[in-house]
Amino acid sequence: MVKRIVVGAHYGLRDWLMQRVTAVIMVLATLVFAAFFVTHLSMEFEDWQGFLSFQAIRVLTLLFFLSLFLHAWVGIRDILMDYVQPVGIRLTLQIATIIALVSYALWTVSILWRV
16 A cells, blocks of 8 residues: 655645636736726826726726735745645744735725725
């Protein structure tokens, strides 16, 4: 019988797919934002506010940031699992990362729906 020891961040297809899907969402949103900025070279506050007043743009912006936070979580978690060996320190850093990313997500929602 062969005993297999799994060490590090080996979540496989799920993490690979999450990184790819979130990257595609961020690229598409970036293209939409870039097209808006190119067509509105002299950005005034009213232009920016008008752009974010569309529900579809707010949803796209929220999808962009949620994708960014998920993308960051997978990357940071994998780095911590690979390079931080003491379990207590790694768990503390992972919890701090989760708290920060959830806080950023809530802050993003409050900003987008305050406009």
